[in-house]
Amino acid sequence: MPELAEVETIRSQLQRFLPLEIVNISTSSFANNFIKKTKSNFPFPLPTIEGSSLIKINRHGKYLIFQFNNVSINVSSNVSNDQNQLYLLSHLGMSGYWQIRQKNNNSIKLKHVHLSLVGKDISFDYIDPRRFGMFALMDQKNLKLKLTTQGPDLTSKKLNTTHIKKALLRYPNRSLKKILLDQTLFAGMGNYLANEVCAHARILPCRLAKDILIQEVSTINKTIKKVVNIAIKSKGTTLSKGGYKNAEGEFGKGINNLVVFYQEICGMCGQEKVVKTYIDGRGTYYCPKCQH
Numbered sequence: 001m002p003e004l005a006e007v008e009t010i011r012s013q014l015q016r017f018l019p020l021e022i023v024n025i026s027t028s029s030f031a032n033n034f035i036k037k038t039k040s041n042f043p044f045p046l047p048t049i050e051g052s053s054l055i056k057i058n059r060h061g062k063y064l065i066f067q068f069n070n071v072s073i074n075v076s077s078n079v080s081n082d083q084n085q086l087y088l089l090s091h092l093g094m095s096g097y098w099q100i101r102q103k104n105n106n107s108i109k110l111k112h113v114h115l116s117l118v119g120k121d122i123s124f125d126y127i128d129p130r131r132f133g134m135f136a137l138m139d140q141k142n143l144k145l146k147l148t149t150q151g152p153d154l155t156s157k158k159l160n161t162t163h164i165k166k167a168l169l170r171y172p173n174r175s176l177k178k179i180l181l182d183q184t185l186f187a188g189m190g191n192y193l194a195n196e197v198c199a200h201a202r203i204l205p206c207r208l209a210k211d212i213l214i215q216e217v218s219t220i221n222k223t224i225k226k227v228v229n230i231a232i233k234s235k236g237t238t239l240s241k242g243g244y245k246n247a248e249g250e251f252g253k254g255i256n257n258l259v260v261f262y263q264e265i266c267g268m269c270g271q272e273k274v275v276k277t278y279i280d281g282r283g284t285y286y287c288p289k290c291q292h
């Protein structure tokens, strides 16, 4: 499942091709099912952004936020939109990714394309074989509403020791890993990042929040930034069994950084066998020698 590093890699690769004048929008027959998952009050039909200009792509946690300017909006007045701007919110689900397609490159026939933002020379294609992703076009008001359910982004300054302390105090009887995976507290965290953060912080993922020491909070904070930055620099993580591809169709190289996740021997001590267990049904990996 794409986590912060994978989504950020895709964002930065797409961003290089902006602004993109949208000549037209093409969708698969399944596209409306992705929209239904947003539960947004005013999802605009996707062709609304034809003729507009994609000027920016932001990210919050695992959400990509495409900003379109100069949209010709002809809808009822209860939609707040002063600046003719609309936003495409995109969540990649389990297996989704955006890919850049050059117009003169028709040699590759892509499968599972559900949405294409077609420009003059290039297009951005949304590909999702397992169809767990979601996207929808919305105005700023609804975008803000949607994002209020999210905690601070892992790369944000708002994610600091004060925030982590509060999160641990709120759920004293939850395991550290369960708290880290809560998107309302740590937006962008996913299973491999959470496993690796616990490992590098030398804390067992099953430790309860109430048993985390005050000095460990600072370690957790520093470790989140470190693990996330390394994963971004590696352009995301693709496991050996395949899966995630970035917007240029390449696999992420973050697998080389992993010390416990999907590992047999701990990458920190180089000796101990990694233990695999489950927390909340998610595969959980730790080194019994390095983590306490």
Ligand SMILES: [Zn+2]
Residues within 6 Å of the ligand: 266, 267, 268, 269, 270, 271, 272, 287, 288, 289, 290, 291
């Ligand atoms: Zn170890």
